[in-house]
Amino acid sequence: MQVNADLRPILGPQLVRLDPMRVKQLQDPLVYEAIDNLAKLSAHCLQLRTPLTTCEKLINSDSTLYLSWKYDEEEKVSRLLGFAKVGRKKLFLYDAQMQTYEGEILCLLDFYVHFSTQRQGVGKQILDYMFAQEHTEPFQLALDNPSVTLLGFMSQKYGLNRPVWQNTNFVVFDELFQSLSAENGIEKQPPDGWRRPMTPRRLGTGMTDTRWLQHAVSGHQSKGNAMAAPVDADMTPQGALSNRAHQAKARKAHILSSKPLW
Template identity: 40%
Template sequence: MEFPFDLNALLPERISVLDHNLTAGRKSLGRPDPQRQISTVIDELGKASAKAQQLAAPITSAPKLQSNRHHLYLLKEGESNGGRGVAVGFLKVGYKKLFLLDQQGAHVEIEPLCVLDFFVTENLQRHGYGLELFSYMLQHKRVEPVRMAYDRPSPKFLSFLEKHYGLKDSVPQVNNFVVFDGFFRDRSAVQHRKPVPRKVEGEIKPYSLTERDVVREEQKALPWPFARPARPPLSPPLSLPSQYSRSLSVDSSPSRGPPRPCPGPGAYRSQTPHSQYLENVTCRAKRTSSLNRSQISFN
């Protein structure tokens, strides 16, 4: 990919390693700020990579590289374009925390080095540039291809890994990352998390009367102020017996019996207030009736 500026002056090395600072080591030929031109190279290569992979939007750009701790390996061919050089391709890698499944189906929380984007311009493919770029990254990171995770690799990239590194048998995952057989070899046991067994659902029992009685007894045993006192029993309504109601009227009935003597003071100790009240009323009625008779006989 050609650009109107000099790539040899902007990127002095054949393969430049760029990070979030968007600088390729030393400043180029006295230019104080080459970041704008480097950003242009990264953005254009990112658009070409997204088009080749039929993606809706680029996954590699200068702003994204500045906001993440990723490394981008940019390969140039310095003799082309009249000695100004051309951009051949790039490889972006970075560490990501992933939740993967091993061969036994156990969950593994791990943060491996991942290949996030890989692209070589179409007119320069099958010339060994991709292998040169990938081999340089492996030496720079000191990592084996089988120990890396690959984010949504294209069919061409999968063929590339099988041809040059023998990576063929992959371990199925539920996300977009691909790992190959041998990725989980010699992994720390601390990183493995066993799947949580499901609880066996027992028979659902109805809320029996015995359980309700137990709940009532527990509520009775609760300490104050949580215990609820029982309600007092309702007292029967006050009513006067018919025989006392008839005795209140003097000479109201010809068939009344002989008057009973009034009880003494000590007799009220074993009576209720209500019965005492009725006895007092009866005694007063009897005394009044006797007084009226004596007055009639005297006259």
């Protein structure tokens, strides 16, 4: 996303953290427009009608935008390369054994690298910077309705290949639960803001069958939602145009066609 101006005095370093206050302080229509346009590409890529991110929404939210950009000395233009929007949300989670957890967790809400710059390490740079700034480990991140590309990315770049889909369409990784599990019979202290309810919420007859979760985790090739398989569904030239709406629809159809739990 090109801007015919030198944004160095406005944005500073090439990886920049823009919290709502900082976005408001930018007061620069050119930057606002460029960020909004990049976010529109992200939405287009995911086949969403409305962008998940706009500067106006950012100013009125608790979310933080991590932006990668660079100034081209020769052409005297600035280019926005990509962004990650994160925010802390209170989530109610199940692990693969249907054990329940509740807590505030950092969520990746929107993540996009300009199509001309993908697969050149920009996405990893943005997330590494974000993890350092947020003092968070990759396994502690929840993904909001991730694309197949993002799951492949997390698997390849951070070795996280056991996604646990939640019925809210958030995905967390099994390592998150492992980090909370008992060691040598002694319960680890949960991180701040976390608690494990003493009695798991009872669903229906109270049976905690893991069938649905196992299917969702390992994916079902014939239904085209092989979530743990590193991006085999995304190898076409249009691969980057991952379709979250389609994935959600496919997951829903799969869930509806499965034998109910109760």
